[in-house]
Amino acid sequence: MNSLASRYQGIVCDLDGVVYKGTDAVPEAVPALEGARDLGMRIVYATNNASRPPREVSDQLGSLGLTLTPADVVTSSQAGAHYLAGELPAGALVLAVGGEGVALALREVGLRPVRTGDPAAEQTEAVLQGLGRDVTWTDLAEAAFAVGRGARWVATNADTTLPTHRGLAPGNGSLVAVVRAAVDVDPVVVGKPYPPLYELAAAVLGTAIPDTLAIGDRLDTDLAGAVSTGMDGLYVATGVSSPRDVALAGGSERPRFLARDLSALHRPYDEAQEADDGWFTCDGVRARVADGTIEVDGDGGRDARLRAVVAACWAAADAGTDLSGIDDSQWTQTQEWMERT
Numbered sequence: 001m002n003s004l005a006s007r008y009q010g011i012v013c014d015l016d017g018v019v020y021k022g023t024d025a026v027p028e029a030v031p032a033l034e035g036a037r038d039l040g041m042r043i044v045y046a047t048n049n050a051s052r053p054p055r056e057v058s059d060q061l062g063s064l065g066l067t068l069t070p071a072d073v074v075t076s077s078q079a080g081a082h083y084l085a086g087e088l089p090a091g092a093l094v095l096a097v098g099g100e101g102v103a104l105a106l107r108e109v110g111l112r113p114v115r116t117g118d119p120a121a122e123q124t125e126a127v128l129q130g131l132g133r134d135v136t137w138t139d140l141a142e143a144a145f146a147v148g149r150g151a152r153w154v155a156t157n158a159d160t161t162l163p164t165h166r167g168l169a170p171g172n173g174s175l176v177a178v179v180r181a182a183v184d185v186d187p188v189v190v191g192k193p194y195p196p197l198y199e200l201a202a203a204v205l206g207t208a209i210p211d212t213l214a215i216g217d218r219l220d221t222d223l224a225g226a227v228s229t230g231m232d233g234l235y236v237a238t239g240v241s242s243p244r245d246v247a248l249a250g251g252s253e254r255p256r257f258l259a260r261d262l263s264a265l266h267r268p269y270d271e272a273q274e275a276d277d278g279w280f281t282c283d284g285v286r287a288r289v290a291d292g293t294i295e296v297d298g299d300g301g302r303d304a305r306l307r308a309v310v311a312a313c314w315a316a317a318d319a320g321t322d323l324s325g326i327d328d329s330q331w332t333q334t335q336e337w338m339e340r341t
């Protein structure tokens with residue numbers, strides 16, 4: 001049987017929680033992605049983080065052992081700049097709010113980034129708002145003035161929080177909400193979970209959407225984005241969303257494929273199959289939801305356990321079972337079973 005990777009021509013891969021966590025590589029990620037490259041697959045790394053330019057991201061990934069160039073990194077700043085390039089004449093003035101990556105992306109597509117304080121800021125035709133550590137009240141006010149007089153408003157992403165080593169910090173969505181409180185329109189958002197970033201990534205790969213696999217750790221961005229773009233998504237349990245989150249996910253966030261980590265790319269994909277009495281079986285294990293509790297059985301691999309439990313929960317939810325009655329201690333037991341090696 002063919003490996004999961006061999007079913008696709010290209011991969012759009014998330015970064016944080018998939019490739020690295022903090023400064024460390026996620027276990028299995030680097031050999032799996034290099035192995036996919038060796039098979040001739042194209043890989044683009046797509047990030048909602050708008051502040052860093054692609055070169056900085058590719059340098060970081062290279063230091064972890066991945067083979068890539070800055071052209072293999074696609075940011076939400078670039079997706080925003082591409083969107084605006086399709087809406088505005090070449091050379092149009094755009095207020096750049098955010099880190100270095102925002103202005104750079106605008107320049108790459110032939111638009112003219114303008115910073116707060118530049119006299120030209122009063123004539124901008126659009127605002128591209130991304131995260132930056134040095135964004136000030138003055139920048140947000142300038143964005144509000146521009147949007148208020150009718151400039152187009154594009155937000156690179158709407159993530160309300162940003163995970164840092166000290167905890168959650170306000171993300172770009174929180175700064176967008178500050179501007180939104182002063183204006184009467186909503187921004188166009190181009191990052192995940194909206195399609196433009198994934199569409200730009202597929203264009204960079206040169207692959208059709210159905211031949212492209214989106215890999216991510218977050219349901220509400222990476223995997224919801226895959227659903228909204230029509231791409232197959234692979235969830236890996238190495239980052240933000242837990243297996244419990246996946247088991248409780250609604251249809252707009254459900255990944256096509258589930259794996260503990262990226263080594264699954266190089267194995268055939270065993271689907272969970274529905275069997276008798278509500279059981280879902282996968283490679284020697286089975287799971288079902290009966291009388292409001294999760295029952296599990298068998299001793300197969302960790303991917304199989306994850307897939308059986310999630311398939312059973314999705315089927316139960318779709319049949320009208322309220323999974324909110326499954327309490328924390330039962331989830332803890334189920335997660336321990338899923339993770340047992």
Ligand SMILES: [Mg+2]
Nearest residue numbers: 014016017217
């Ligand atoms: Mg992530």
